[in-house]
């Protein structure tokens with residue numbers, strides 16, 4: 205019997221709400237933490253290993269990116285998601301997908317709406333991101349016009365259907381906020397890869413909400429040891445480049461020579477990588493700065 209049988213019973217078909225009308229739910233799962241361990245120990249069998257050994261092995265595999273044992277477990281989900289978010293989700297090619305067909309059936313009559321206090325403003329320093337909220341007065345207008353556009357688009361769609369237009373053509377002016385539904389099956393290795401990318405702060409908030417629901421709401425419960433290792437070695441880990449490592453060595457020496465406890469921005473700029481020096485803005489330097497702050501080596 206799988207070690208996660210009780211959790212599977214509890215989670216199966218239980219819809220975890222996401223956004224205003226979306227959800228994810230577990231349909232099926234193959235394997236548990238033990239499946240990962242068993243695959244890694246294929247030559248030994250289960251034997252008399254203890255849970256503490258299993259935990260150590262899983263952590264070793266995750267730390268050293270031994271991926272195939274994690275591919276021995278699989279998770280099948282059902283999700284209901286707006287099409288713009290789905291468009292990002294579907295880029296993960298290593299999953300198996302079956303999506304609701306709007307050629308065959310009427311498009312789902314639901315579109316994601318943004319509340320008046322949830323309109324994000326364009327980030328100034330990251331073209332792909334948002335930063336802060338727009339004033340709620342502006343948000344009120346945006347939410348009102350969104351509602352009207354969605355209602356008009358739906359009426360037009362239904363009118364086309366009434367007039368006999370094929371569903372495959374009638375749908376073309378439905379907004380990207382329209383919800384779709386899909387079965388999504390993926391092995392645990394590729395699911396963790398998806399979660400690492402889509403739970404990250406660089407991912408768009410909407411897909412981050414889905415990824416968090418899957419990660420925290422499902423994977424964590426089904427694979428507690430794998431999840432713990434994932435959080436420690438992927439999610440909350442830090443990748444240091446050669447440039448970062450060399451800069452840290454220079455910075456530590458620089459600060460020690462100056463008799464200071466921690467470095468400040470001027471120290472950081474004084475020892476920055478030579479290839480960054482002439483650049484007013486440099487993304488890699490910004491990323492390096494963030495890492496040093498997180499490590500407590502730099503105070504801004």
Ligand SMILES: Cc1cc2nc3c(=O)[nH]c(=O)nc-3n(C[C@H](O)[C@H](O)[C@H](O)COP(=O)(O)OP(=O)(O)OC[C@H]3O[C@@H](n4cnc5c(N)ncnc54)[C@H](O)[C@@H]3O)c2cc1C
Pocket residue numbers: 295296297298299394397401402406407408
């Ligand atoms: C924050 C963020 C911003 C993004 N911005 C953009 C953007 O502006 N424009 C854009 O087009 N996309 C963008 N993407 C999508 C991104 O480039 C990837 O397509 C997406 O994240 C899927 O990642 P993946 O290919 O690693 O995952 P999967 O498709 O699940 O693949 C997993 C791994 O399998 C291997 N793999 C799978 N298929 C192949 C293959 N055919 N050949 C070789 N190796 C393969 C690769 O190692 C890959 O990493 C963005 C993604 C994120 C997270």
